[in-house]
Amino acid sequence: xxxxxxxxxxxxxxxxxxxxxxxxxxxxxxxxxxxxxxxxxxxxxxxxxxxxxxxxxxxxxxxxxxxxxxxxxxxxxxxxxxxxxxxxxxxxxxxxxxxxxxxxxxxxxxxxxxxxxxxxxxxxxxxxxxxxxxxxxxxxxxxxxxxxxxxxxxxxxxxxxxxxxxxxxxxxxxxxxxxxxxxxxxxxxxxxxxxxxxxxxxxxxxxxxxxxxxxxxxxxxxxxxxxxxxxxxxxxxxxxxxxxxxxxxxxxxxxxxxxxxxxxxxxxxxxxxxxxxxxxxxxxxxxxxxxxxxxxxxxxxxxxxxxxxxxxxxxxxxxxxxxxxxxxxxxxxxxxxxxxxxxxxxxxxxxxxxxxxxxxxxxxxxxxxxxxxxxxxxxxxxxxxxxxxxxxxxxxxxxxxxxxxxxxxxxxxxxxxxxxxxxxxxxxxxxxxxxxxxxxxxxxxxxxxxxxxxxxxxxxxxxxxxxxxxxxxxxxxxxxxxxxxxxxxxxxxxxxxxxxxxxxxxxxxxxxx
Numbered sequence: 449x450x451x452x453x454x455x456x457x458x459x460x461x462x463x464x465x466x467x468x469x470x471x472x473x474x475x476x477x478x479x480x481x482x483x484x485x486x487x488x489x490x491x492x493x494x495x496x497x498x499x500x501x502x503x504x505x506x507x508x509x510x511x512x513x514x515x516x517x518x519x520x521x522x523x524x525x526x527x528x529x530x531x532x533x534x535x536x537x538x539x540x541x542x543x544x545x546x547x548x549x550x551x552x553x554x555x556x557x558x559x560x561x562x563x564x565x566x567x568x569x570x571x572x573x574x575x576x577x578x579x580x581x582x583x584x585x586x587x588x589x590x591x592x593x594x595x596x597x598x599x600x601x602x603x604x605x606x607x608x609x610x611x612x613x614x615x616x617x618x619x620x621x622x623x624x625x626x627x628x629x630x631x632x633x634x635x636x637x638x639x640x641x642x643x644x645x646x647x648x649x650x651x652x653x654x655x656x657x658x659x660x661x662x663x664x665x666x667x668x669x670x671x672x673x674x675x676x677x678x679x680x681x682x683x684x685x686x687x688x689x690x691x692x693x694x695x696x697x698x699x700x701x702x703x704x705x706x707x708x709x710x711x712x713x714x715x716x717x718x719x720x721x722x723x724x725x726x727x728x729x730x731x732x733x734x735x736x737x738x739x740x741x742x743x744x745x746x747x748x749x750x751x752x753x754x755x756x757x758x759x760x761x762x763x764x765x766x767x768x769x770x771x772x773x774x775x776x777x778x779x780x781x782x783x784x785x786x787x788x789x790x791x792x793x794x795x796x797x798x799x800x801x802x803x804x805x806x807x808x809x810x811x812x813x814x815x816x817x818x819x820x821x822x823x824x825x826x827x828x829x830x831x832x833x834x835x836x837x838x839x840x841x842x843x844x845x846x847x848x849x850x851x852x853x854x855x856x857x858x859x860x861x862x863x864x865x866x867x868x869x870x871x872x873x874x875x876x877x878x879x880x881x882x883x884x885x886x887x888x889x890x891x892x893x894x895x896x897x898x899x900x901x902x903x904x905x906x907x908x909x910x911x912x913x914x915x916x917x918x919x920x921x922x923x924x925x926x927x928x929x930x931x932x933x934x935x936x937x938x939x940x941x942x943x944x945x946x947x948x949x950x951x952x953x954x955x956x957x958x959x960x961x
């Protein structure tokens with residue numbers, strides 16, 4: 449086995465494949481590159497007259513890689529048999545279906561077996577067997593006829609090649625899911641998967657091959673980042689299953705900011721949004737919408753007398769946003785520090801924005817709870833004491849270092865958003881100059897809070913939130929030009945979340961025209 453190389457998790461790879469398509473790399477071409485790589489690896493080790501090649505193909509993208517490999521091996525002069533685990537009409541991937549259709553007319557070059565029952569598995573003569581049954585992302589134990597096909601592959605003396613990962617191996621943990629193909633070689637794509645290094649007796653030699661997507665694309669946000677954070681809604685779901693958010697903010701002057709956070713969080717799918725604001729401000733906010741629950745705080749601004757009610761509610765939420773519209777008062781700053789301590793005690797994830805960020809800059813430290821900081825460039829200077837340079841590499845280095853120092857995820861809002869948790873870094877290109885209007889950052893905080901309240905990793909929540917917020921702003925600009933207001937973005941949040949690829953067709957194409 450080779451020395452351990454760079455790795456990519458199943459979740460990251462799924463996001464990357466969708467993002468790559470968004471940035472112009474077609475899934476069909478990626479499948480072509482993957483399947484051809486498998487064929488080339490076989491051809492580098494065996495000659496056509498050494499014996500035939502049997503390719504066991506599933507009904508998804510992994511099977512599509514196998515169809516492509518079959519076509520290339522035929523061109524190289526190999527005798528090829530394809531064993532399909534089901535009926536052709538059951539093929540789930542459109543790209544795989546196209547590659548299957550390319551094989552169907554080749555009746556003289558290839559033999560095809562369609563296995564709909566475990567008793568139908570053929571015993572073909574082959575010197576090389578290719579496992580293209582399931583690929584990455586499978587979690588449950590193998591079921592017929594896949595289970596019997598794995599047993600058939602393992603029972604043969606042929607050289608066994610796994611496509612991406614041996615069928616039956618969890619691509620992240622290396623766990624054997626009841627049974628697994630024991631490969632002599634695994635050809636994996638883009639980067640190795642973590643499970644390959646935890647199931648060495650099953651994977652054989654690891655070969656990493658590119659599918660035409662430069663590593664740089666991993667740093668770009670896209671629809672894939674949205675797809676992996678969306679929580680599925682089941683029929684038996686109850687109120688609260690999709691998160692509760694507490695927003696602490698607002699003052700006599702700024703009543704709109706916490707309301708925007710709450711409305712954005714609700715549109716992003718959170719079940720309940722509480723707003724803790726000074727009494728007069730809270731009544732104003734309550735009059736805006738019956739969907740928001742307000743907690744009336746004593747005084748004209750956040751103060752230490754408000755801690756008991758905040759303590760009571762923060763223990764029952766899944767994320768809290770501190771800062772929008774608070775205003776800067778000495779007592780308010782002291783209260784923010786105490787609220788942060790309360791959140792740490794309850795392990796409630798925090799988002800600090802606006803005046804909450806400025807208050808945090810006075811006592812900043814590594815927290816014992818997940819933390820997202822969302823500064824614009826001016827707030828970043830207050831937070832870190834650093835003046836950001838124009839060079840994107842220097843900006844990335846600064847954000848990454850400060851995120852690492854604070855054990856936080858920093859989402860730097862700029863013409864190119866930079867998101868880092870001190871290790872990972874992503875760049876977001878959605879958004880436009882019209883979003884300098886007040887309140888768009890509050891909408892962002894609401895989206896990120898909703899995603900974090902639903903149990904997502906803070907970095908992934910910040911990355912997806914940045915894309916969603918910017919894409920919503922791009923849709924508004926398409927409708928209204930540079931005359932948007934922050935509430936316009938909120939109505940676009942559902943469309944971006946339900947169909948994030950729509951941004952590619954309707955907005956990115958529009959920017960080019």
